[in-house]
Amino acid sequence: MEVDEEVDVKGKVCPMPLIALNKQVGKMEKNRLLRIIGDDPLFEEAVLDFCKEKQHEVLENKRDGRKVSIVLRT
Amino acid sequence: MNKKGTIMLISGEYDRVITAFLIATGFSALGVEMKMWFNIWGHNCLKKRRGLFSRRRRPDPAREGTYRNLSTDSFLQSVVEIFNRGGADHLPLSHLNLMGIGPVIFRKLLRRKNVPGLEELIKNADELGVKFIICQMCIDALGVSLDELIVPNVEVKGVSAYMKDTMEAQVNLFI
Numbered sequence: 001m002e003v004d005e006e007v008d009v010k011g012k013v014c015p016m017p018l019i020a021l022n023k024q025v026g027k028m029e030k031n032r033l034l035r036i037i038g039d040d041p042l043f044e045e046a047v048l049d050f051c052k053e054k055q056h057e058v059l060e061n062k063r064d065g066r067k068v069s070i071v072l073r074t
Numbered sequence: 075m076n077k078k079g080t081i082m083l084i085s086g087e088y089d090r091v092i093t094a095f096l097i098a099t100g101f102s103a104l105g106v107e108m109k110m111w112f113n114i115w116g117h118n119c120l121k122k123r124r125g126l127f128s129r130r131r132r133p134d135p136a137r138e139g140t141y142r143n144l145s146t147d148s149f150l151q152s153v154v155e156i157f158n159r160g161g162a163d164h165l166p167l168s169h170l171n172l173m174g175i176g177p178v179i180f181r182k183l184l185r186r187k188n189v190p191g192l193e194e195l196i197k198n199a200d201e202l203g204v205k206f207i208i209c210q211m212c213i214d215a216l217g218v219s220l221d222e223l224i225v226p227n228v229e230v231k232g233v234s235a236y237m238k239d240t241m242e243a244q245v246n247l248f249i
Contacts, residue, residue, distance in 0.1 A: 014210060014232040041141045042210050042232035049234040 001060055001071055003033040010067070013040045018050060025056075028074050033059070039066045047072075077106045079245035082236070086115030086160075087168040088177055088192070094249045095195040101245075102202040109205045109239055117212050119192065120223045123161030141213045141230045151217035158216075162192040162224070193224070200225050207231050 007024050009017040017038050024034065036047060044061070047070050051058050060071040079101055083094050094110070102108045112120065167176045185191065190198070200206070206228045212218050213230055220228060240246045 013214070014234075018234070040210075041230075042234075046232055046234040049238065
């Protein structure tokens with residue numbers, strides 16, 4: 001899927017992915033696509049909670065071993 | 075609306091932990107839904123006491139690899155395990171520890187007045203329906219294994235779940 005921006009937080013543990021995601025979403029305009037990739041065990045749950053709280057739509061959620069890649073619309 | 079409360083325990087000292095469990099069991103018996111979170115040294119009270127020279131076997135990646143990244147472990151995880159034997163009835167006091175005599179006197183004082191001991195309080199909390207949740211940092215960085223805890227169903231969650239729990243609850247304590 002083509003995305004406008006990509007953030008890679010592999011190797012960082014909670015809460016760093018949430019902080020990086022917040023910063024990136026703050027810099028982007030509305031209705032853009034953002035992909036975020038991480039590999040910590042609680043990454044998927046944290047990003048899905050973030051999207052639910054701030055009302056972003058989740059378009060794709062892929063898992064490949066420990067790596068999880070999520071695409072969301074700002 | 076349901077009454078809810080959370081307690082976040084980061085201390086590993088006997089007097090603080092026993093206060094936390096007194097509050098948790100008391101509130102739970104009165105109908106408040108309690109969730110207890112354990113972070114840095116909070117998990118000491120839940121560990122089974124080990125002998126001095128017994129160490130665990132190498133952690134098995136199939137069972138313990140979900141929340142713990144075994145490839146970034148170093149010898150320090152074993153050092154923490156050797157020095158931090160834990161056990162609910164062997165915790166130090168935060169004040170007047172007196173090189174180890176303090177807790178013995180304190181426990182004798184409370185036992186004589188029929189105050190319940192800590193392990194008994196923890197089992198009671200589990201029976202009353204208090205939920206136990208450990209932070210993932212404890213499992214990964216401090217090398218705790220879920221098999222060596224005295225309570226059976228402990229969950230592993232992160233900060234986003236803690237945020238949801240505290241925003242729904244009316245009472246949030248940090249001990």
